Amino acid sequence: MSANAAESPAGDRALRLLREMLRIRRFEEKCAELYQQTKIRGFLHLYIGEEAVAAGVMQALAPDDAVVATYREHGHALARGVPAGAVMAEMYGKQAGASGGRGGSMHIFDAKRRFFGGNAIVAGGLPIAVGLALADRMQGRARVTACFFGEGAMAEGEFHESLNLAALWQLPVLFCCENNLYAMGTSLARSESTTDLALRASTYGVAAWPVDGMDALAVESAARRAALHVRGGGGPAFLELRTYRFRAHSMFDPELYREKSEVEAWKQRDPIATLAARLEADGLLEAAALAGLEREVAAEIEEAVRFAESAPYEPVETLTRFVYSEGSSAASARGAR
Amino acid sequence: MKTTYREALRAALRDALARDPRVFLMGEDVGRYGGCYAVSRGLLDEFGPERIRDTPLSESAFVGAGIGAALGGMRPIVEIMTVNFSLLALDQLVNNAATLLHMSGGQLAVPLVVRMTTGAGRQLAAQHSHSLEGWFAHVPGLRIVAPATLEDARGMLWTALEDPDPVLIFEHNGLYAMEGELDEDAGPVDIDRAQVRRAGGDVSLVTYGGTLPKTLAAAEQLAGQGVEAEVLDLRTLRPLDEAAIFASVARTHRAVVVDEGWRSGSLSAEIAARIQERAFFELDAPVQRVCTEEVPIPYPRHLEEAALPQVADVVEAARRALGAR
Numbered sequence: 001m002s003a004n005a006a007e008s009p010a011g012d013r014a015l016r017l018l019r020e021m022l023r024i025r026r027f028e029e030k031c032a033e034l035y036q037q038t039k040i041r042g043f044l045h046l047y048i049g050e051e052a053v054a055a056g057v058m059q060a061l062a063p064d065d066a067v068v069a070t071y072r073e074h075g076h077a078l079a080r081g082v083p084a085g086a087v088m089a090e091m092y093g094k095q096a097g098a099s100g101g102r103g104g105s106m107h108i109f110d111a112k113r114r115f116f117g118g119n120a121i122v123a124g125g126l127p128i129a130v131g132l133a134l135a136d137r138m139q140g141r142a143r144v145t146a147c148f149f150g151e152g153a154m155a156e157g158e159f160h161e162s163l164n165l166a167a168l169w170q171l172p173v174l175f176c177c178e179n180n181l182y183a184m185g186t187s188l189a190r191s192e193s194t195t196d197l198a199l200r201a202s203t204y205g206v207a208a209w210p211v212d213g214m215d216a217l218a219v220e221s222a223a224r225r226a227a228l229h230v231r232g233g234g235g236p237a238f239l240e241l242r243t244y245r246f247r248a249h250s251m252f253d254p255e256l257y258r259e260k261s262e263v264e265a266w267k268q269r270d271p272i273a274t275l276a277a278r279l280e281a282d283g284l285l286e287a288a289a290l291a292g293l294e295r296e297v298a299a300e301i302e303e304a305v306r307f308a309e310s311a312p313y314e315p316v317e318t319l320t321r322f323v324y325s326e327g328s329s330a331a332s333a334r335g336a337r
Numbered sequence: 338m339k340t341t342y343r344e345a346l347r348a349a350l351r352d353a354l355a356r357d358p359r360v361f362l363m364g365e366d367v368g369r370y371g372g373c374y375a376v377s378r379g380l381l382d383e384f385g386p387e388r389i390r391d392t393p394l395s396e397s398a399f400v401g402a403g404i405g406a407a408l409g410g411m412r413p414i415v416e417i418m419t420v421n422f423s424l425l426a427l428d429q430l431v432n433n434a435a436t437l438l439h440m441s442g443g444q445l446a447v448p449l450v451v452r453m454t455t456g457a458g459r460q461l462a463a464q465h466s467h468s469l470e471g472w473f474a475h476v477p478g479l480r481i482v483a484p485a486t487l488e489d490a491r492g493m494l495w496t497a498l499e500d501p502d503p504v505l506i507f508e509h510n511g512l513y514a515m516e517g518e519l520d521e522d523a524g525p526v527d528i529d530r531a532q533v534r535r536a537g538g539d540v541s542l543v544t545y546g547g548t549l550p551k552t553l554a555a556a557e558q559l560a561g562q563g564v565e566a567e568v569l570d571l572r573t574l575r576p577l578d579e580a581a582i583f584a585s586v587a588r589t590h591r592a593v594v595v596d597e598g599w600r601s602g603s604l605s606a607e608i609a610a611r612i613q614e615r616a617f618f619e620l621d622a623p624v625q626r627v628c629t630e631e632v633p634i635p636y637p638r639h640l641e642e643a644a645l646p647q648v649a650d651v652v653e654a655a656r657r658a659l660g661a662r
Binding site (some may be wrong): 101107118130135139145191321322328 | 405409429440444470
């Protein structure tokens, strides 16, 4: 990496963010390619354009904190430290995948890294995050549970129930609303009576801030501040991370609901390009260093693909394994089948 | 000692809370109010508000919080006031509690216990009276139990808490006031096996939960008519103790399934189908069913009674099964 960057902690921080965002971007570009080749099937929701959010928030978390994410969670998994090979193998439906291949793109789990999915029901993960935080509170652990969801979740009852409960019981949840302006194809303005999301969250008595979700440094700073508040017993916090999805909702989306010019305008604020430009302008990143970073990332992804390609599928014989826990009487009951 | 079903449930809660610091109870009005059906009365004073948690009316959030707390190392007991309200938490129960272990490749077990009231008979009309446990018994990943005796009311909870997976306990509202004798040292019971509550060689009456007392009463009437009925209490609705059902049918060669759920697409249909699939050649007559009339449960007593399985219906169904002899 750039020798210049090593001289400044701020530079280190920015380079780490750049690196994480690049990993996510290149990984997902590869996923789109593999989807065209039918290596990856099912739904594939790309995070491209929103990388600053996952990359930034994860910097504020410790290894024993918890993460609950959505069906658009490849970026969160990678930024949380789930190995790229395990994420890619999951996309392939291979047994070496993060969830044994059983979840696919939308359901990446890693218990060891306290990464609790991968929830494909909009707002379905929020109550679970509240419960994880409740367990921490009851056991006297100063942990944070970061819960990611899109702005579409704010129309669901589970959002309101969860925010209220977390605030009522002052639980250590960091609610991270990724406002990319579209719930699939329905724009925020067409689905919500009030579009100031931080304001809405604050009505539950939750500390809430809007954040420029295209600026990784701003995201990291806001997340650190919010995590400090939560960890210190200040109750839950809410970040509205204003961002944008550059790609279609999923691989089946013809994007009839938004103008190309709007997408192009947001692309001018690409979180990776803007951070790289800023670092270059500050003399913290040289062109050669960026190229080196790209090479490292490309090698990691190439290795992830190779790993996924060569990994075996789960044998059909174990299809019914883990419907119930191994060794439990239900697992061995005939009537369970 | 003399006790009630309600007190036996409370004793089980108290025992679990005393035994394991990870255990806590949460739900609507479980604390200050003492529980909608007074099951948890007094526990708030004994265990405090951290472990006896009154929740807002947010079924999805507090059931989901139970799942999260279970993932976080606690052993939550979530009370849902009635099965009809559990529909507000179906997302958490079906999409999360039931799926997480399998979908995560075995990484995330959910040791959650959910208790809820089910059934009719108290003139509570069509939004507080249904028997939907059969719906939950449809779902792989959930364990469904239905205590119908004082022993089971006292003993199933601890076993459910020790189970690594989500267990739903269905308490029939007509049983709470049931009185009887219970051993002073009554403790945990299995949640795997059906049990023969009355032996008899002429016909098998297969039931569970709130219809067990009615079915036992029907068996008494049948005895007066010279028919010895065997009453099998399923106890656990998923996984079903198939072996016990088939063994009973092999003894009697005739079966009546008594289920307070509706007939269409029901648990009674499942049991009849399994008998037909696996014990067909043991049968001397078609399997009979006694179920709730296919209507939303009405309020007036005479209509509610007409809608529900009654002792006379069970007797008649048993006679139908025997009439084919």
